[in-house]
Structures are given as structure tokens and as C-alpha cells.
Amino acid sequence: MTEPLGQSQVVPYLRGLVRAGWVIDLVAFEPAAADEDKIRDVVAHLRDDGINYIWSRRRASHGLSAKAADATEALGRALSRALVHRPRIVHARSYLPGAVAKVVATLVPGARFIFDCRGLVGEEYIDFAHWTREDVRYRLVKRYEKVLFGRADAVVTLTQSLRDWLRTERLISSHTLVEVIPCCADLDRFRPDALNRAAARSRLGAADRFVLTYSGSLGSYYCDEELATLFSFIRRRRPAQLAVFTRGDTDRLRAALVREGVADDDVWIGAVEPQDMPKMLAGADAAASLIQPWFSKIASSPTKCAEYLGVGLPVVANRGVGDMDALVASSPAMVDAGRMSRDELDRAAETVIARAGQPEVPAEARRLAVAEFDLEKVGVSRYLRLYEKLLG
Numbered sequence: 001m002t003e004p005l006g007q008s009q010v011v012p013y014l015r016g017l018v019r020a021g022w023v024i025d026l027v028a029f030e031p032a033a034a035d036e037d038k039i040r041d042v043v044a045h046l047r048d049d050g051i052n053y054i055w056s057r058r059r060a061s062h063g064l065s066a067k068a069a070d071a072t073e074a075l076g077r078a079l080s081r082a083l084v085h086r087p088r089i090v091h092a093r094s095y096l097p098g099a100v101a102k103v104v105a106t107l108v109p110g111a112r113f114i115f116d117c118r119g120l121v122g123e124e125y126i127d128f129a130h131w132t133r134e135d136v137r138y139r140l141v142k143r144y145e146k147v148l149f150g151r152a153d154a155v156v157t158l159t160q161s162l163r164d165w166l167r168t169e170r171l172i173s174s175h176t177l178v179e180v181i182p183c184c185a186d187l188d189r190f191r192p193d194a195l196n197r198a199a200a201r202s203r204l205g206a207a208d209r210f211v212l213t214y215s216g217s218l219g220s221y222y223c224d225e226e227l228a229t230l231f232s233f234i235r236r237r238r239p240a241q242l243a244v245f246t247r248g249d250t251d252r253l254r255a256a257l258v259r260e261g262v263a264d265d266d267v268w269i270g271a272v273e274p275q276d277m278p279k280m281l282a283g284a285d286a287a288a289s290l291i292q293p294w295f296s297k298i299a300s301s302p303t304k305c306a307e308y309l310g311v312g313l314p315v316v317a318n319r320g321v322g323d324m325d326a327l328v329a330s331s332p333a334m335v336d337a338g339r340m341s342r343d344e345l346d347r348a349a350e351t352v353i354a355r356a357g358q359p360e361v362p363a364e365a366r367r368l369a370v371a372e373f374d375l376e377k378v379g380v381s382r383y384l385r386l387y388e389k390l391l392g
Helices: 004-009 011-019 036-048 064-085 095-107 121-127 136-151 160-168 194-204 224-237 251-259 274-281 295-299 303-310 324-330 342-356 361-373 375-391
Strands: 024-030 051-057 089-093 112-116 154-157 177-180 210-215 240-245 267-270 286-289 315-317 334-336
Touching: 004 011, 004 274, 004 303, 011 024, 011 051, 011 375, 024 064, 036 051, 051 064, 064 095, 089 095, 089 375, 095 112, 095 136, 112 136, 112 375, 121 136, 121 295, 154 160, 154 375, 160 177, 160 295, 177 375, 194 274, 210 224, 210 274, 210 303, 210 342, 224 240, 224 251, 224 342, 240 274, 251 267, 274 303, 286 303, 286 342, 303 315, 303 361, 315 324, 315 342, 324 334, 324 361, 334 342, 361 375
Parallel strands: 024 051, 089 112, 112 154, 154 177, 210 240, 210 286, 240 267, 286 315, 315 334
Antiparallel strands: none
């Protein structure tokens, strides 16, 4: 919960559930290198919110034996708590937590199990070429995936695309409760703000340049080279700056920018604390969310899109990722990058410059964010709806 993803995509939802009257015990791991003082702060804040955080450090290794040891430890902590307090719902995010939660729910009388699927792990390893379909690890993951989906009392997916695929593949029955809950944002924090915009542009040294922003991880399935290409096409049309807010490795992006002939003076790259992200995004004129359209990405809902739209930015996004095809077709706040060919990125650059100059686009971006990605109205309310349905 000390990491940005925990802060944006776990804690806010739990706070919403607590406000609605639920009592929450949270079992999770902190990174091996996490700062002790930061962990204590998080534990204290969660306690103030009414959330009991039961944590330990995860092992640094990603090997199977280390994961198994982590899971066994989590099972011991969760089960000891559950047998005393008898939870009505055991709710797990992703595969290993799902394995732990299913055992707990089986052993606690009357408990219902929710499998909150954050991605297709086996397919991700295939897409990354780490495994083949003949790999015993892939087969084991797929076998247990079938158990998790088949035995869950309810399933949460991030996208309608994944929900539909699960039904087509008969991994879930027509009677299984399914709720689609995309990655949402706190739109009280991510909102247009003229003062934030002026302060951010001053910090960036943007002057009167067109600022394209990108936030979050780089590398892996994120498209560093395509981001560099998109920015180079924008820069050819008008003075521009690329502002990248990341803690990730930027070597690949920097090399791609050099190949595209982008000068260092037109790039700002740096880490931004989660609490400062709304302020920094407000300094941009447009944003990008470019992700490899691999099969595993049908499960993906980029948090960055919700945050960009919340502050009123038009967003360049590619097709073939989660529910992005429908989103791109639904609003002028979304700019279609297709499958990210150079021609498509060139057209997207021209379009986003034009859209950013239209006075109605920031309001449309905000409208879309509220309709699709509002933390309270979409995220928390759908979890509450699922909990209520599950307990009938």
C-alpha cells in the first residue's frame, strides 16, 4: 500500500466501502525495500480510516518458491484473522491472493469469495515471450485460473472485453455474478485548475509550448518508441514539450527521442509524488496512453486515462487495449492512434493539436471522466452493488 498503485487503486475503494458501513481487514505485502517510516505512516492512516492493515514484507525473488512462501505466509495471517472474525466476504485481487482467499473462504462458514481479476497472467507471460503454451508453468497457471473463475461466487473485471471473453470461453457461467469496474480516479483531486496549470508550466519551463504529457511506467508493454514518434510529429507542427512523469527506466524512451531528432530542451522527465500528480498533469495540453495491443491487454484499464480526462486533457490512445476501441469512438476527448503505425501517429498528432485548441474539449474530457471513471460514482458504487447482490 506504500506503492502508487496501492494508493490509487486499492486504498480509495476500501475507504469508500468503510464509509458505507463495511468493516475491512486488509492483508497485503510491502516491497522488500520499502521504507519503514513510510509503512508506519500508511498503517496509521489506514487505521484512522477504519481499515486494519495486516502486512509483511514480500520476498525480493520472483521465483516460484518465493511466491509459494509468500502465499503460505499470507494464508496463515489471513486465516488466523478470519477464523476469529468470520468475514462475510473474502475479496482477492489477482491470482496468488485469489488462491489464498479461496482457501480462507472455504474454511470460514458462510464466507463468499470474490475473485477480482486484474489481468490474464498466463497470457501476459506468453505475450512477453517468457513462456510458451507448452510450458508447464503456463499450463499450471491456466489450470488454476479455471478453478478461480469457476469457483468464485463473484468476479470483478476491469473491462467488458475481458468479461465477454470469459463468458465465451465458459470460464464463468451465465449465473456467476460479474461486475465490470475499470480503474477509476478521485475526480475531486484530478480536476481542471488554472492555478495548478500555471504552477506546473512554470516548473516544467514550458513557456508557450504545446505540452504532451505521459505518466506512469515505461518499457514492457508500454510503447516508448511510439510515444517518441507521436511527440516528434507534434513537434514538427508547432513548438512543443514532452513531459514524462515516471519512476521507471527511461533509457529506451530517451534513445527513441534521439532517433526522432528531439532535442533535450524539449523533454522534461522526472518522478512525481502521487499527491502532486494532479497538479503536474494540469500543466499539459494533451496526454498519451499507448500500450501494446497484445491479447492479454483485453484485461487492461489504464489508470492514467481516468486521470488525464479528469484534469480536462484530450487523450491519444491506441486500439486493441481493454475497452479502448469503444471509448475512442465515443468522444472527441479521445484521439484515435489506431494500431500505432507512423501514419496513424502522424494523423493523431495533427488531430490532438486541433482538439486541444477547441474550447469545448476540456469540458467533454471531464464529462467522460465522470461518466466512466469516477471513483465514487463508478468504482465504489459498483463494489457496493456487488457486495449487496452477493449477500442477497
